[in-house]
Amino acid sequence: MTEQTTVRNTTWDELQVGDEASVERTASAQDFYLFAHVTGNINPANLPGNEGAQPLAPSMWIGSLISAVLGNRLPGPGTLYRVQNLAFHERVHLGEKLIASVRCTQKGEKPLATFETRVTKEGGALVAEGIAEIEAPIETIVADARQLPELILDEHDHFGKLVAIAAQLPPLPTAVVSPDDHNSLGGAVLSARKGLIIPILIGDRVAIEKAAQELGVDISGYRLIEIESHRAAAAKAVELVHSGEARAVMKGNIHSDELLGQVVKKEGGLRGSRRISHTFVMDVPTLDHLLFISDAAINIAPDLLTKVDITQSAIDLAIACGIKEPRVGVLSAVETVNVNIPSTLDAAVLSKMAERGQIQGGIVDGPLAMDNAIDMEAARTKGIASLVAGRAEILVVPNLEAGNMLAKELTFVARAEAAGLVLGAKAPVMLTSRADDDRARLASAALAQLYDYWRRNGRAFEPAEQTVADAAE
Numbered sequence: 001m002t003e004q005t006t007v008r009n010t011t012w013d014e015l016q017v018g019d020e021a022s023v024e025r026t027a028s029a030q031d032f033y034l035f036a037h038v039t040g041n042i043n044p045a046n047l048p049g050n051e052g053a054q055p056l057a058p059s060m061w062i063g064s065l066i067s068a069v070l071g072n073r074l075p076g077p078g079t080l081y082r083v084q085n086l087a088f089h090e091r092v093h094l095g096e097k098l099i100a101s102v103r104c105t106q107k108g109e110k111p112l113a114t115f116e117t118r119v120t121k122e123g124g125a126l127v128a129e130g131i132a133e134i135e136a137p138i139e140t141i142v143a144d145a146r147q148l149p150e151l152i153l154d155e156h157d158h159f160g161k162l163v164a165i166a167a168q169l170p171p172l173p174t175a176v177v178s179p180d181d182h183n184s185l186g187g188a189v190l191s192a193r194k195g196l197i198i199p200i201l202i203g204d205r206v207a208i209e210k211a212a213q214e215l216g217v218d219i220s221g222y223r224l225i226e227i228e229s230h231r232a233a234a235a236k237a238v239e240l241v242h243s244g245e246a247r248a249v250m251k252g253n254i255h256s257d258e259l260l261g262q263v264v265k266k267e268g269g270l271r272g273s274r275r276i277s278h279t280f281v282m283d284v285p286t287l288d289h290l291l292f293i294s295d296a297a298i299n300i301a302p303d304l305l306t307k308v309d310i311t312q313s314a315i316d317l318a319i320a321c322g323i324k325e326p327r328v329g330v331l332s333a334v335e336t337v338n339v340n341i342p343s344t345l346d347a348a349v350l351s352k353m354a355e356r357g358q359i360q361g362g363i364v365d366g367p368l369a370m371d372n373a374i375d376m377e378a379a380r381t382k383g384i385a386s387l388v389a390g391r392a393e394i395l396v397v398p399n400l401e402a403g404n405m406l407a408k409e410l411t412f413v414a415r416a417e418a419a420g421l422v423l424g425a426k427a428p429v430m431l432t433s434r435a436d437d438d439r440a441r442l443a444s445a446a447l448a449q450l451y452d453y454w455r456r457n458g459r460a461f462e463p464a465e466q467t468v469a470d471a472a473e
Helices: 029-039 059-072 160-167 182-193 205-215 229-242 254-265 304-320 342-355 370-374 378-379 401-414 440-456 465-469
Strands: 006-008 020-028 082-087 097-107 112-121 127-137 141-142 170-175 197-203 222-225 249-250 277-283 290-292 327-331 363-366 394-396 417-423
Touching: 020 059, 029 059, 059 082, 059 097, 059 112, 059 127, 082 112, 112 222, 160 440, 170 182, 170 229, 170 440, 182 197, 182 249, 182 440, 197 205, 197 229, 197 249, 197 440, 205 222, 222 417, 229 254, 249 440, 254 277, 277 304, 277 401, 277 440, 290 304, 290 401, 304 327, 304 342, 304 394, 304 417, 304 440, 327 342, 327 370, 342 363, 363 370, 370 378, 370 394, 401 417, 417 440
Parallel strands: 170 197, 170 249, 197 222, 290 394, 327 363, 327 394
Antiparallel strands: 006 141, 020 097, 082 127, 097 112, 112 127, 277 290, 277 417
């Protein structure tokens, strides 16, 4: 059967008493959420996810189905309402199938017409009924059967689950460098309240206390080391890690270069055996899993050996977050090896190295373009047979520019939330942007908790089952 691409209306002259039409619709959670957004009606009785009984369909949403019949089917495009009255007889629950129908009962003076309107459940139970008086179109209109653009709803809260899991671990002593503004101090305090960290505040006491006063928070219970210089504060944070007083570092209101300069220095820094890299962890509304992107903040133009460390570190973090065998897509502009595009050669080598056990813990494939790394249909269309294509959980980017643009596009265009962690050092470093909100810092603290546990125990933390139900508030 050919899909209908146009809709033709029925003009007033063509309309006959007794003409009827109907549409079917199943009440979905998205319908209820969108109705709440459009109307501002946030009655908890109509919203999924609230405690108590199963949500009921908003009555006026039910009534709007009648409008859809009149505007799309009979008389169709060009129809305008004059009057609609409705009596509601039965409630509708999430998942129930409804049939909205109209029948012309009278034609008045051109262009007026009267319709009997009804909404019933699939089994015939009457939900609503009433009378509609409309202005029928007087000219023929042939309109495109429009496919409305897909709406993205934030249905997943992966960060909330991470925070709930990490909160079961003992709080992580954390050196917070220069938390002297609203965002950085607020994130540290929130992470402490959630039981993720024990903050050691390092920086200008006057500025930190002023930020606390503006936030309305009490920091008297936290250790505060007074150091005015940002560079010296970063050096002190590194020193606390070496002494064992801190097991993680959190970036505050300080430039990343100043903090990283102390982390990566050869003498007295936090370098480990592996090249230091950064991984963004993204909570993307359209994905049912976390997305890891590396490296988008530290290594500008990584060579092959650096990419080996970047890939291995990202796999380790994903495993620490509970992904048993992460799928890694090594990105390039194309999905075939091209000697003129060096990143495709690196991707192919990384894939083979993983196959030979030189990169462990994940399934690595590349080169992959962004579309066929993330979208299964795109991978099928291009005939790519792979355990990774279409379902990558980790994306290894060719260089910092590509990774940074990808992460920020997801954040500002796709409304993804981003957290981040520096890996490969002797302690996890939370390298959040100074513009990041409290939630990004909270999620980064959860990542640090889980990664620290993995480093110390060689396995991912296994939470008590009931905690994941209490995701972020």
